[in-house]
Amino acid sequence: MTKVEAQKLSAYWQHKLGLCNWDIEWEFNYVEMVPFPDNENRYVYGCCITMPEYFVASITIATKHPKDVIENTIRHELAHVLTSELKLSIKDYDESLWLALDESIARRIAKAF
Numbered sequence: 645m646t647k648v649e650a651q652k653l654s655a656y657w658q659h660k661l662g663l664c665n666w667d668i669e670w671e672f673n674y675v676e677m678v679p680f681p682d683n684e685n686r687y688v689y690g691c692c693i694t695m696p697e698y699f700v701a702s703i704t705i706a707t708k709h710p711k712d713v714i715e716n717t718i719r720h721e722l723a724h725v726l727t728s729e730l731k732l733s734i735k736d737y738d739e740s741l742w743l744a745l746d747e748s749i750a751r752r753i754a755k756a757f
C-alpha cells in the first residue's frame with residue numbers, strides 16, 4: 645500500500661470514529677513491524693502514543709501488508725485514541741488492568757467494522 649492510500653484510509657477512519665477533534669501525527673513505514681514504544685524487544689503492526697488532555701496523538705503504522713491488515717491496524721490504533729479519553733476520566737486506575745482492558749477493547753472495535 646502506498647503512503648497516500650494509507651493516509652486516505654487513516655483520514656477516513658479518524659472521521660468515522662469521531663476523532664476529528666484530535667491532532668494525530670501519522671507515520672507510515674513500509675516495513676512489516678514497527679518498534680513498540682518503551683520496549684526495544686517488542687515489534688508490532690502499529691503503535692499509538694496519546695496525550696488525551698491535549699487531544700494529541702502520534703500513530704505509527706507498518707504498511708508492508710495487504711490493505712485489510714493495514715486498515716485493521718489503523719482502526720485498532722484509533723481505538724486506543726478513543727479509550728485514552730476514558731482513561732483520563734478514571735481516577736486511581738490499576739495500570740496493568742487498564743492495559744489489558746484497553747487492548748481488548750481496541751481489538752474488538754477494530755474487528756467490528
Ligand SMILES: [Zn+2]
Nearest residue numbers: 720724747750
Ligand atoms: Zn493495541
